[in-house]
Every structure is written in C-alpha cells, then in structure tokens.
C-alpha cells in the first residue's frame with residue numbers, strides 16, 4: 339500500500355517499540371519520517387535499519403528548545419509536515435501511599451506536557467489533510483493497582499484530542515488518540531516485568547500481548563486518508579481489554 343506517498347511524518351519515541359514499528363510501516367507506505375528521542379545510539383540504530391527515508395533528531399519532548407530544533411530540521415529538509423505521531427511516553431508503577439512527586443513530574447512532563455508541545459510546535463508546518471495522532475492507553479479508561487499516575491496522564495491525553503479537535507476547526511487537520519493495550523516493548527517490560535507481561539497477556543479476550551507492528555498498522559490508518567472522517571476519536575487496539 340502507498341497510502342502515505344509523499345507525506346512527511348514526525349514520530350516521537352520513534353527509535354524503539356511502537357514508534358519504531360510505526361516508522362517502519364509509514365516508510366513502507368511511502369512516507370519520509372523524522373524520529374525523535376533522547377538516546378543517540380538508539381536513534382542511530384533505528385535510522386540505519388529504516389533506511390534513506392528516515393532522519394533522526396536527538397532531544398526530549400519535555401524540552402521546548404529540543405522540539406524547536408526538531409521542527410527546524412523538518413522545515414529545512416521538507417518544508418511542511420503532514421503527520422505527527424506523538425508517541426513518546428513513560429510510566430512507572432507505584433500504589434497510592436507510595437506515589438512520589440518525582441514520579442508525577444516525570445510522567446506528566448513526558449506524557450502530557452511533552453505531547454502538548456510536540457503538537458503545538460508542529461502546527462505552523464501543518465495544513466489541510468494533516469493528521470495528528472496522540473498516544474493514549476487502555477490504562478486511560480481502566481483502573482489497575484499502582485497504575486494511577488500513568489493512567490491519569492493517559493486519561494488527560496484522551497481529552498486533549500477532544501478539545502484540540504475544536505481548536506483545529508477550519509484547518510483541515512484531524513487529531514485522534516491511538517490507545518494500545520499491553521504491547522511487547524521495552525517500556526512494558528520495565529514497568530511490569532516478565533511475569534506482569536504474562537498476567538496482562540491473559541487479561542484480554544485475545545489472550546496475548548500486541549506486537550508493536552500491530553499498533554504501527556493502526557497508526558498508519560489514522561495517519562492516512564482512510565481515516566479522513568475521524569477526528570477527536572479514540573482508536574482502541576487493545577485485544578478488547580478496555581472494551582469488555
């Protein structure tokens with residue numbers, strides 16, 4: 339499929355996991371992709387694997403000057419931007435009683451503030467036909483022990499899309515939330531461990547974790563004109579976890 343032929347995309351957190359799988363899929367569908375993240379080695383390895391239609395910019399979504407450098411690089415090489423996949427995210431698990439200010443700051447700085455400025459700073463390069471994809475989670479609509487701060491940050495992301503769809507009226511730019519369920523990535527392993535991953539896999543009707551490419555395929559749908567009448571929506575790709 340060539341649904342993204344000639345399009346330019348930014349994928350934050352695009353060096354690993356879901357973001358990397360999405361980058362591969364976007365490029366397969368014809369896009370030119372800028373990936374963004376904090377670890378140079380991970381970016382270098384990803385660009386080597388993704389090939390000539392990928393570029394990497396090093397930086398943090400919580401640092402506004404880094405985001406300015408990202409979009410300056412996009413403008414310099416491509417002029418305009420069609421797709422933003424605000425995928426960078428973080429999460430750690432602490433039950434009520436043990437929540438720390440550091441955990442809250444890190445989670446909200448990345449997942450809420452980072453998502454907000456990733457999108458806001460992209461807007462001057464975007465126009466008619468643009469697609470913004472925010473990354474939610476099945477955790478944003480469910481409750482689970484020790485998940486409260488991560489889940490609250492993803493519930494916040496869900497609302498950003500509802501409100502921004504209104505703010506974007508008349509621009510031709512759509513904004514949707516992609517909400518994965520448990521997906522086999524570094525983040526999931528670090529957050530819940532091998533045993534936790536097995537337990538999560540057993541909790542949804544499909545009884546397994548998603549492969550990152552299954553989330554990347556849904557991101558490509560939201561990025562493309564196949565989803566042209568969708569905005570402010572949440573697309574759950576969660577094996578049914580948060581739907582039953």
Ligand SMILES: NC(=O)c1ccc[n+]([C@@H]2O[C@H](COP(=O)([O-])OP(=O)(O)OC[C@H]3O[C@@H](n4cnc5c(N)ncnc54)[C@H](OP(=O)(O)O)[C@@H]3O)[C@@H](O)[C@H]2O)c1
Pocket residue numbers: 350351352353354355356357374375376377380397398399400425426427428429448452473474475476477517518519520521522523524525526
């Ligand atoms: N895996 C799951 O089960 C699952 C389920 C639901 C939702 N999600 C969401 O999916 C998204 C991707 O996660 P993943 O599972 O693919 O995990 P991952 O492989 O750990 O990817 C996270 C990516 O985000 C980047 N990142 C983190 N903080 C950043 C920052 N401040 N600035 C720039 N980049 C940053 C990381 O790169 P650097 O560390 O190099 O910066 C990494 O490439 C996250 O938003 C996550 O909450 C995941």
